[in-house]
Amino acid sequence: MTLVEVQDLVKHYPGERSWFGLGAPRAAVRAVDGVSFTIASGRTLGLVGESGSGKTSVGRTMLRLQEPTAGKVLFDGNDVFALDAARLRALRRRMQIVFQDPYSSLNPRMTVEATLREPLEIHRLNGAVSALLEEVGLDAAFAKRYPHELSGGQRQRVGIARALSVEPQFIVCDEPVSALDVSVQAQVLNLLADLQAKRRLTYLFIAHDLAVVRHIADDVAVMYLGKIVERAPAAEIYAQPRHPYTTALLSAVPEPNPRATKQRIVLAGDMPSAAHPPAGCPFHPRCPHPMKSDRCRTEVPALRPITTGHLAACHYAQSPMTLADAAHQPLNRPRHQ
C-alpha cells in the first residue's frame, strides 16, 4: 500500500533582486525540477545524488518545512500542501526527519531530556524519555547531558530518538550517517534497520553514496540537477544501471577486496549551476556515454520505463554504457585502482 506519493514536485529558490529589491531578479535556482515517486508502507526508498542535486530540498519540501513551488505530496491520502495549520500540526506527528549534521541538529542549550520531552509536550503524549533513549541504545543517564558532552554517534541517536518520540510512520533520513565515522555509520544504519522492522517505519533515505543505500534501501532513485534520472529496485540498479550517471556513481563505490581490479569513472568538471541548467539532457556536458549525440543537447529525455519497474531518463538507456566504454572518452579516462 502506498504511504507517500510525490507528484511532479518543484522547488525553485527565487533569485535575489538587485537595487534594494526593485530590480530584475536573478535566475531562480531550480533545486527540484519535477520529481515524482511513491513509497510503499514499510519500505525504504534510497534517494542518491551528489551535493547540490536537490535531494535535501526534496525531503524538506515533502515535509513542508519549506513551501513548494509546484507539485503535490500525498501522505496516506492527505494533500500535505493543502492542509491548514492545525491539520498540518497533527500530520507532523506522522512524518519526521533525521538530519545529516548531528552537531547542528540538537539545540546546544537544551539537555537531552528537554530535547526529547518537547515533542511529547507539543502533542500531549505520554512517552517516557528513558524508554526512547533505551530504544536507540543509549543509557538513561544521558538524559541529563548537553549535546556538546556527546559524541557524534550519540548525538545522532538522540536525533533519531527525537524523531521517534511522536511515533511517526514515515521518516526522512537526510544523510543520517554521512557525518559519522565509518565504524559508527554501520551501528547507526543497523539501528535504523532494527527500528524499521520493529515499528514498521517507512523511510526516505537520502545519501550521496550508493554503498550506504545498498544496506537499507528497497528501491533507489538517483537524482541529478533537480531531476530523477533513474529509479529501480535496489538489486536491479546495482546489477544493471541504465543511466550513465548511475554507472559513474557505482564505479565510485569502494571495493572491499584489495586485490580486485576496479575501474573508476571520474566525471569531468562539476555539476552545472541549478540556476542555469544546460539545455537538453541535464547530464550531457559530463556524459561519458559513447552514443552521446546532438539529440542529448537539445531534447530532454523523459523518465520512462526501460524494463518492468526500472525507469531511466536517458535516450540511450536501451544500450547502457559499460565501464569499458567510458575508457574511450578522452575526458573521462578511467583510473585503475
Added chain:
Amino acid sequence: MTLGNWLALFVALVTAAEVVRALRHRALRRDQWGRRFFRLRTTSWGLGILMFLVIVALVAPLIAPFDPNRQLDIVHLTNQPPSWTFLLGTDPLSRDVWSRVVYGARVSLGIGALGALVAVALGTLVGAIAGYYRRWIDAALMRGVDVGLALPRIFILLMAVALWDGLPFAALVIAIGLTSWFGTSRLVRAEVLSLRQRDFVVAARALGAGSSRVILRHVLPNAAAPIIVAAALGVGNVLLLEAALSFLGIGVPPPDASWGNMIADGAPGLYTAPWSTFFPGLAISLVVMSLNAVADGVRDAMNPREDTT
C-alpha cells in the same frame, strides 16, 4: 557626615560584599549555571559594586547627611573641596555633592535600568519578528529601523519634550527606551536570520512547534549572549543619554539630582570645583564597568559549553 551616616555606609558596603559572597558560595556548590556565572572574578566584583549602589539608592536618607536639594550657604559654602563634613565637596550652589550622588543613584539607576529594559525588550521583539518571518514584515520593520537610526535621537527627544512640556520620570524612561532599541533590533535580527536556518530549529518545526515556541525556546536562547551584552552596554548608553539630555535642560528637571544633570550643572565650574563633576562621572563609569562584568558572567552562564569541570 555624622557617625550614623558612616555606620549606614559601612553596613551597606558589608551587606553587599556578604550577599555576593554568600551567593557565590551557594552557586559554586550547587549547580552548573552558578559555577559558570561566577567563573570570572570580575563578575563577583561587578555584582558587588552594583549591589552596593542599589543598597545606597534604597537607603539614601540614612547615608546622605544633607538634603540633596538644599543650598546650605550660598555665600560661604560654594565650591568647598572634599572634607570630613562634605565628603565629596560642595557644588557651585553650595549643595553637598555626596548627598546628591547618593540621591542621584535612585534617579539614574532607575532610568538606566528601566530605559535599557524597554529598549532591549523592544529591540529583541522587533528583531526576532523581522528575522524569523522575513519577507515583507522584515522589509517594513527594517526600513523603519533605518529611519530611526538616521534621525538624530536628540531631535526626536526634543520633539517629545515639546509635546509634553516638562517630562515626568515615566515619560522620560519611555522616551529614552523608545529611541534606543534600533541598534539592538538589527543585532537580534542578524542572529535570528542565521539561527532560523539551523537544523535544530527546522527539527522543532518538523515536530509541530509553533512560531512562538520556536522563537522563545530555540532561537532566542541561542541569541542570548549578544542580547545580554547589548543590554549591559545599553544601561551605560541610557545613563549617558540622560546626562546629554540634562545638559540640554530636558532631562531630570532641577533641582532633583541625577548623575547626568550633576555633570551638566558642574561643567561650567570644572576648573574651580572639579569634584562636582568628577564623582557623578565616576559613579556612571562604575555602573557601566560593573554591568559589563556581570554581563560577561551571564553570557558564560547561558552557554553550557563554557563548563569547566
